[in-house]
Amino acid sequence: MDITKAYRSAKYQVTGHGPREINALHDAVEFAEGRYKVADIYGSGPVIADFEHKISNLCGKEAAVFFPSGTMAQQIALRIWCDRKGVKRVAYHPLCHLEIHEEDGLKKLHGIETILLGEAGRLFTLEDLKAIQVPYSALLIELPQREIGGLLPEWKKLVAITEYCRERGIAIHLDGARLWEAAPYYGKTEKEICALFDTVYVSFYKGIGGIAGAMLLCSESFRSQAKVWKRRHGGDIISLHPYILNAWSNFDRRHGKMERYWESAKEVAALLNESEQLFTKPEIPQTNMFHLVFRVERGIVEEAAVKTVEKFGIGLIPNLRMRDNGELVCELTLGDSIARIPKEDLTKAIVYFNQALDN
């Protein structure tokens, strides 16, 4: 049986907030009731302005632009920085979203070259930055670095990197797709984290669990330029309220729960690490996400996962993929769903799964 199908068919799932169902739109409609009657139109109107204001305030930035996607928001942010600095080159981690998930939009649409910092399997360091020999306009930092298990640089190192860039006139952009999820580890507010960055992108459908949507946080002048590029990209959609309202209602519901999701991740990772057939990356999760790396073959993992679903009704392994480095990996991201699973059953299911991997 297909592992993802088995996972979805289970009574309980260990990851996420639940299936992406269409009736989540009810949230948007209910949220609007009594507050907003009229749709936003081409980026204007109370619905969009109020939400932009709320998030820019929370993050301590002057202005914000709501985007239909992070892909669009980040390409545009880097384009504006390149145009301002006069150099069409940016630096980021080798497994940056723009490098591996966007069909090279940054290069094909904007003609921007990229510098890949350090090595794919680890966070980049100040030393990696110092090794760059060519001029570049901006540095993109992703917090946490998703593709290596959601790793976060230590705060001091992060500060040192941003200071290094600032001294050299290099713009610092935060890929904050999981900023809300990263804040508990640092024990800092989003405002304190964002203060290190010139521009920030945040997302509303990952930890927050909205339908879709992103926001670029920046200065007023940057906002004006971003809105022009948003139109050029075809992102200045006549009305974005279905995404905005759903994002907002879910933000209010889940923004305060990130520490709880993180705790769940640590608990699940500890239980899984009892097995010698796998290890988690990182060993102790730094956010609500981590990667499982298996030491056994795919067939064994699949069988163990499917048997766990059959015996306990609990889905543990939503996905499995072979990385370029030959590692067999599963990404786990914790949310509301795990709280629905009776705790004893979850423990038993993981113990059972671990034992099944030994066979």
Place this chain on the structure above:
Amino acid sequence: MDITKAYRSAKYQVTGHGPREINALHDAVEFAEGRYKVADIYGSGPVIADFEHKISNLCGKEAAVFFPSGTMAQQIALRIWCDRKGVKRVAYHPLCHLEIHEEDGLKKLHGIETILLGEAGRLFTLEDLKAIQVPYSALLIELPQREIGGLLPEWKKLVAITEYCRERGIAIHLDGARLWEAAPYYGKTEKEICALFDTVYVSFYKGIGGIAGAMLLCSESFRSQAKVWKRRHGGDIISLHPYILNAWSNFDRRHGKMERYWESAKEVAALLNESEQLFTKPEIPQTNMFHLVFRVERGIVEEAAVKTVEKFGIGLIPNLRMRDNGELVCELTLGDSIARIPKEDLTKAIVYFNQALDN
């Protein structure tokens, strides 16, 4: 008083389908009930596939891609044609949407040059095409040509233009933002019209009255390429179902009403043309839209419009703008709203408005 505010404050409005209200999202949720439970995800899933299939079938094209906006769909269509033909140049009307409403996305993102055909104030002709001295990959034809009152070329002339291009290997793309609205004038089906074109863009929020959304109709191989560019643009949004479901429910509601909207446009235009202080473009509307061109000053129009709202509760003039050619213009697009106005009152209101323009 502001003319747009006065228009909106009126009990009745002569144009459109009613205000863009957030509770239109209920349509989407209701439409999904019992049919679709799970959201589309990155362009896949029954919700998006079924609607794409429905529209591509109706228009006689092999495949379709739903886009969040027409801006994105059309830039991408032209980019693919340019790449296929090996020439980064396209031809279109001087008042093409891509030329005047998209902040030059086609040029700035795709590096595509444009040839402006004929003169802004009229439809372009085969002679205009024949005058082109440089190679180009694609011709974009907008049916109807919105910015000059929604004019349509005669069918024979349209056929001759497309045959001319086909013989020369020039791709023919239809800007069908108002294709549904154009079909009654030709007395042809969408399929018959689309057969003249290699690729077609259609919209779901103009005559159809959805929240937002567009579709590109094309071949299977074109679709594969369009999906790559959709991701590059940041338009491969994790879920588009709020737009899709609302577009679909409104499509089913309004697609069959386009002839009725056209009749309304002809009636209103005839009544307004009784005044000597204005004329309509075209004199007899060819679709549900037309332009009013005033021979009197803005202040007089504004006063007459506001007084008509005050006396009859009927908004006639939703907008007013000065065109580059010095014409004071109002665009009227007829939809469901006019049917709510008692017919006698509407006639009286227009007669009153016409008289007020004389003073």
